[in-house]
Amino acid sequence: MERAAVIVAIDGPSGTGKSSTSKAVATQLGLSYLDTGAQYRAITWWMVNNGIDIDDPSAIAAVAGKAEIVSGTDPSAPSITVDGTDVAGPIRTQEVTSKVSAVSAVPEVRTRITELQRSIAAGAENGIVVEGRDIGTTVLPDADLKIFLTASSEARAARRNGELKGADVNATREALLKRDAADSSRKTSPLAKADDAVEVDTSDLTLQQVIECVVTLVEEKRAGK
Ligand SMILES: Nc1ncnc2c1ncn2[C@@H]1O[C@H](COP(=O)(O)OP(=O)(O)OP(=O)(O)O)[C@@H](O)[C@H]1O
Numbered sequence: 001m002e003r004a005a006v007i008v009a010i011d012g013p014s015g016t017g018k019s020s021t022s023k024a025v026a027t028q029l030g031l032s033y034l035d036t037g038a039q040y041r042a043i044t045w046w047m048v049n050n051g052i053d054i055d056d057p058s059a060i061a062a063v064a065g066k067a068e069i070v071s072g073t074d075p076s077a078p079s080i081t082v083d084g085t086d087v088a089g090p091i092r093t094q095e096v097t098s099k100v101s102a103v104s105a106v107p108e109v110r111t112r113i114t115e116l117q118r119s120i121a122a123g124a125e126n127g128i129v130v131e132g133r134d135i136g137t138t139v140l141p142d143a144d145l146k147i148f149l150t151a152s153s154e155a156r157a158a159r160r161n162g163e164l165k166g167a168d169v170n171a172t173r174e175a176l177l178k179r180d181a182a183d184s185s186r187k188t189s190p191l192a193k194a195d196d197a198v199e200v201d202t203s204d205l206t207l208q209q210v211i212e213c214v215v216t217l218v219e220e221k222r223a224g225k
């Protein structure tokens with residue numbers, strides 16, 4: 001019997017393990033994968049590259065539809081291009097990270113990127129894991145399974161410092177908290193747990209344990225439990 005395409009929404013603050021978990025779960029279950037943070041980073045990269053004033057929401061809104069953003073959804077090789085240019089590296093710079101919350105707070109940007117996300121999810125024939133901040137609440141409110149990952153700010157900063165060689169863990173923690181505060185307090189579609197999401201605190205779990213937990217939840221959902 002053919003399985004219906006399952007849609008899984010994974011949200012949570014920065015550094016809780018959304019990307020690592022989503023990619024592994026999608027790979028294990030043969031699903032597509034969409035990193036929506038990469039899309040907001042890509043449009044931010046375009047704004048910076050085109051000299052748009054990030055402190056002026058109306059300037060951002062006026063050009064919100066200009067960049068052509070294409071996301072590849074293979075979990076073993078996720079990709080992202082802007083107007084045909086591979087931006088997978090440039091969107092991870094400190095400059096983009098420090099500006100992305102201001103760009104993603106602009107309603108015109110969110111409308112544009114949300115449409116893109118919905119059309120990608122609708123086209124995923126075998127199902128998809130979509131990760132971000134507002135997937136369960138706004139982008140895909142009818143997702144089959146919603147997960148909200150959390151972790152202490154200490155655990156998240158320590159994880160990020162494992163990637164950033166020589167960084168000060170307190171500065172990393174402050175930067176994470178600042179971005180979370182901006183993402184949670186914006187008016188349009190803030191970072192939030194959907195009422196029907198399953199919350200998983202990953203502070204004391206290994207990545208493998210989190211992956212196993214989410215795979216089990218998807219399998220249970222598919223089995224109709
Ligand atoms: N449970 C875990 N235990 C230890 N390390 C973890 C765990 N989950 C993720 N990590 C590590 O923490 C770092 C951040 O994980 P990841 O990028 O998946 O988080 P994220 O929620 O997607 O972050 P962001 O929202 O900032 O993109 C990575 O180096 C990852 O390997």
Ligand SMILES: Nc1ccn([C@@H]2O[C@H](COP(=O)(O)O)[C@@H](O)[C@H]2O)c(=O)n1
Nearest residue numbers: 036037038040100101104132133134183
């Ligand atoms: N659904 C989403 C996803 C992301 N954002 C914004 O993008 C930033 C970068 O996200 P990462 O997951 O790559 O760290 C994030 O801080 C948000 O500002 C969003 O608004 N909605």
